Amino acid sequence: MSRDSRAQLVVESVLPFIEAHRKLEHQGNAKKPFILGVTGLQGSGKSHLASALVVALSKDHNYNTIEVSLDDFYLRHDEQISLRTQNPSNNLFKARGQPGTHDPVLLKSFFSQFSDPLAKHVWIPSFDKGLFQGEGDRLPLSEWKTIDCHCPIDVVIFEGWCVGFQPCPDIEVERKRVEALQIRHLNEPEKSIMDLPRSQFCTTTLGDHKLVDLLHVNDCLRRYSEDFMGPQHFDFMVHLDTNDLGNVYTWRIQQEHALHRRKGTGMTDEAVVKFVQIYMPAYELYLDGLRSGFFRETGSFIRTKGQLQLVMDVERNVVESKLF
Template sequence: MGASKIPAEDIDTILNHIIPHIKQHITIQLTCPTKSPFVLALTGLQGSGKSTWTDALASTLRNKHNYKTINLSLDDLYLDHDDLVKLRETNPSNKLLQARGQPGTHDTTLSVSFFRSLIDSEEISIPSFDKSLFNGEGGRVPSHQWETIATCDIDIILFEGWCVGFQPLAEEKAQLRWEAAGDATCGPAYPTDTLKEHAVEHILGVNRSLRQYCELFMGPKHFNYLLHLDTDNLANVYEWRMEQERALRQYKGTGMTDEEVIKFVKGYMPAYELYLNQLRKGLFAGIEGKGQLRVVLDQRRKIIAIKSIA
């Protein structure tokens, strides 16, 4: 299965797990003085098809199940261009902050304001970030161009992002993980042991930023359900992204080379190494009424397992 199309039966299978939680939430909301939409978080590895899954799920929720659904990507919450430039220029030795993506490159004030407005405002404006601006460095779309919608018209918000659902480690544990990592100077063509390619203080900085995200807008208390697109082999991430970029080069004449893809994906690998195992164990441990589903994809992005996480 390619990333461009997800079988309708797969979407229906996934939603069969989620819809009971949505119905329960909406029933509870009928007696709540303060209304809040159902927050369906979607997290997935690079190249797993997060955007395609998000669009398919949102469309099915709207058109088949009649839920008023909006979606937001974590990417739309990036710092604006000038702030991203300032961040990388003030941290020249930190490879994790030389491009947008990592915790620490998003606008936490904007993020908190958006999610609060879902509850305490009559309407919201949905942030948007255009990755094509500034020669591909990206920049925020002017706020007057954002889509505005009445909050009473929202049953579900589908919030997707590559590190959504990740939880920070205790600083000592993150340090120990870094110390135990393998030698980054040798290894396979598609490396999945990359922590030592970064200074420990840079790894710890991302961990601190993730902690702030989770406290403010991205932790388990902020979500009702988490859908996790995972794989049985982490090296698949490289192949998936290469496939996407090759298609871009073929149809648009632009896209990363295979070598550039490897460099790009390696930038995300440290977070996978630190946080994926905990995510697989469960985001909502000890929290009643919430749910998590792990969807395991093979090299061709075909579903090979669906696991409900208690």
Template sequence: MSGIGLSKTVEVLKSHVLSQLDLRRERPLFVALQGPQGSGKSWVSGELQKELGKGTDALRVVVLSIDDLYLPHSGLVSFANSHTHNRLLQGRGQPGTHDIGLGIEILSGLKVGRDKVRLPRFDKSRFNGEGDRVPVEDSPVVEQPPRVDVVIVEGWCVGFRSLSDQELSARWETWEQERTKLEIPEELCTLRDIQEINESLKQYDALWDFFDVFVQAGLGLPPSAAEGRSRYSIIYQWRLEQEHYMKAKNGGIGMSDQAVKAFVDVTYLGMSSLRRWKQLERREEHAQPYLNP
């Protein structure tokens, strides 16, 4: 997405966050930002943090990516080994590969004003792109007071809720055309594999319950595509650019282009099959339901 579009997104989000902050001065405002892979969520979150931190009324903002809650590499390997029947779980990405307990502990600490809250960081370049948490001593610590004003959590599956068996089966029946356009191997997964991830997604509700504001951002995803192509094809380009940028900074450590394609294949299956967003269930007047500048 263009820098102009992302900058506009930051402006809109800043205005919306400030309008909601006045309603919840007794504790931090929790903001959830969902958008496709590689679309600029991390950049938008960082810029929003900077913008809210400016001026005489500067706010203290904490940003956390759902990616930072991935299990450590040893945990991912163990999880994959216990789910060898499910190709979608042979690495990070899908619901089930995050440490939900750790996420709850962090958000709880920020909410109640705990004096020290350590934020995990996940380095995607480790283990040849499989990723691992950075050492605890290298993770940032949020100290309170002063109290945190805003907490932003961003990620591709932030706010996603599990589907009923009927809803999931219906989506499974309709995704074939999109899969073909994206050249995703038919044998990559089965309905049973998606059902297993859908079951894991139920655990995430405990995280989403912290949030006051849910923002689902299109962040440049085209409304349609040329005949024979998928509107989601651009996600592959975004994610590949993201990987190339990381490797250019760290000496070439990370996933190959082929591995990036396989990774996006896996997460796309989760996004397309499980995409039932929490905010669509809540309908609060204060929420921003969709943003596509």
């Protein structure tokens, strides 16, 4: 399935929910945009899909649609340093990415703009990942994007690698960590993918981290869920998934190879593996919950909210789609 076909499948699935949302809004006095989450594994094409959805919903269906990325809400560089200093033994905070490395106050403030009937514009922050040797920093307010609200915003597409993740009970975090250690103990035979040992494409990285550090990230995610990233804050979720978590390594390596062909630069395969392993613990902890249904606890609201899951093969083609 081509990327355009993938976007068309999503549009066809989400349109009835947007219409249902509009009808409910017309019955009330408040005007609230439809919040569409797009989440997916690294290299799955979520950013491209989000941009394609903006074009399709705006041009083909006349919905005033904007896109915002979770990446633009990372902590400022000085705040990143402070986080690492305060948690020197927590390897999960040594680089940006995990819940806890974003600015939840800024995120909550961003979404609160849509409840202000007097707002004349909407601001979207900007984060430059290239600053400070790749650690990145938030750009000054003067360089943020602003969107005039002379026409009401109908749809907000919010994309990010951990959008849709929900915190686990502490006992579940501990259980999954123990399970990861047990799987490692079995010492599965090595296989080869992309000329790298399968053992390097690790999907049991929870065993590399202390329980207290995993629980810290889980607590940060709990705040995210309450303030801006729980099912109560979304109307529809699109989830790009895979039936083999090891594919994340393959996809990211493919992306770096393509970058090297275009620009003559890019990470080595070994560097990509280390990069992906920064994010892998969250996949191991939270994907099961997302797969079981993001809106599973919304009760009577289930009829006006929905989730589309696209399971991708190693070439990033859709092998299965599920709407629930």
